[in-house]
Amino acid sequence: MSIGPLSEWVTAAAEIAAVCVALFLPVYDKKQEKRKKTRNMKAIFKFLIKKALAENDTSNLESYFKISYLVIDSNDDKQVYSIVQHIIEILNNDNIPHAKKERDV
Numbered sequence: 001m002s003i004g005p006l007s008e009w010v011t012a013a014a015e016i017a018a019v020c021v022a023l024f025l026p027v028y029d030k031k032q033e034k035r036k037k038t039r040n041m042k043a044i045f046k047f048l049i050k051k052a053l054a055e056n057d058t059s060n061l062e063s064y065f066k067i068s069y070l071v072i073d074s075n076d077d078k079q080v081y082s083i084v085q086h087i088i089e090i091l092n093n094d095n096i097p098h099a100k101k102e103r104d105v
Helices: 006-055 059-071 075-092 098-104
Strands: none
Touching: 006 059, 006 075, 059 075, 075 098
């Protein structure tokens, strides 16, 4: 029994590598897309929170929160939404002075 020429072994290794890439590349791409989505969501919330503090109006923040709540699909998103919900409660509380709201947020 012979082991065959070196070119066949190299070809077999390349085919195995190609199959591995084809199987795992979609998983990697999906994970990267999820990271981008979470990063963008955090940036939008950060902007809207600053705007709500400056204008003393949480309507835009609450609207985005309600709409984006429909697409929660991970525990990281749930943690972000929990924090934002608490911030909205702080911002809507009229008994807290503005300076304390800024510190708390």
